[in-house]
Amino acid sequence: MGKQAIERIVEKYGSDHADVLEMLIDIQEKEHYLSRETLQYLSERLAVPLTRLYHMATFYEALSLKRRGRHQIHVCMGTACHVRGAARILEQLERCLSIKSGEVTPDLQFGLATVNCVGTCALGPVVSVDGEYHGHMSASKVERMLKRYSETEANGVAVCQK
C-alpha cells in the first residue's frame, strides 16, 4: 500500500496512536494483508514500537502478515464439523482452487484457511466466505458456492479446474 493511502487512514483517526489497531484493520481490509513496509512506516509515523505492531499483527485473527484472498474462505475443522466431513470439503476446495489451506490463488481472488469451531455446530459442516456462513456444506456444493463469489466466472472462466 502506498504511503498516501496509509496516510489517509492514519489521518482518519487523527494520527492518534491509541487507534493503531483500527488503522491496522482498515489497512488489512483494503490490502488483505499487512506488509512489513506498512508496519515499519506506521511504527515511525506514530512512534509506536515495531514490536507492538508485530505483536498485534500476529495476535488477532483479523490481521495477517501473509496475503489473504479478496474472498477469504474459512473451513470449520471443529469437532462437530469434522465428524460430518469437513476434511472432504476442504479437499474439494483445495482441488477446485488448486491451492492448499493457508494459501491464496495466484490472482489473489480466493484465500483458503481452516478454523476450529465457529460456534454454529448445529449448522455443520460450516464454511464461511467473507464472514458469510454456509451451513450444511458438502463437497458437492463447493463449486456452486465458489461461483457465487467468483469474479472471473462471468467471463466464462470456470473456477474448478478438475
Next chain:
Amino acid sequence: MVHLVIDGKGFQAEEGQNVLEVALENGIEIPHLCYHEQLSPYGGCRLCLVEITRGARTFLSTSCTYPCLEGLVVRTDTPDVLRARRLVLELLMPLAPEAPRLQALARQMGVTETRFASDEEVDDCIRCGLCIRACAELVGAEAITFSGRGERRKVEPPFGEEALNCIGCGACVFLCPTGCLHMEDQDGVRTLDKWKRTLSLKACASCGRRYLPFAQIEFARQKGEDPPAEGWFEFCPDCR
C-alpha cells in the same frame, strides 16, 4: 493504607500494591517465576496462586496480579492452593524440562512427574514474558515481543529476524527464569542467539579488552536520562 491478613498475620499495605509483593516483603515465600518487583505484573506463570477471601467469597487467584484491599484474607498454603500450584508446575515442566529453577521448585513442591507432554519442539521458554517486560520497561529498547497466540505463542524480535533494537545489555538473559537465553562475547562480537543479534564491542582504552557493545553506548547517549560523563565508556569497569 489498607489492612489485610496473610496466613493468619495482619499486615499493612499501600493501596495499589499487589498481594505477592506484600507477602515477599514480609518474608512469606510464594513461588513465582514471572514476577519482578521492578516490572509490571503479568500473571503469566500462574505459580503464585493463593486463596483469597473477600467478603463472603473465597477463590484462588494469582497473587502478583491481585491488589491489596481492605479486609482481604489471604492463605498461601491451603491444600487447594498446593494442589493447584502443583498442577501449574506440571503444566510448565514439559516446556522447560531441564531448567534448574523449575526442577528445584518441583523438588520443593513434591512434583516428581508430569502428566503432560509438549507437542511443540521444546525451546525451554515458558512464555513468562519477563524478558519482554525487562526490555521494554527497564531498558526501554523494545527489541522483542510475544507473537502469535495460543499454542503458537512465542517470544521473538519483529518478523522473527535480527532484533535491530537490541543493544545487547543482557537484562533479558539475566532475568530469564529458565536460562533459555544465551549471550556470548567472542572475538569482539557479542551474540544473543535467540534474538539473532550480533553486536560489535568497543575496546577498553587501557587493557584493550573489547567489553561493551557500541550500540549500548549510543543508546545511553541518546536515551539515557542522565547521560554518562564524556569519556566514561573509554575504559572498562576494571580500568575505570
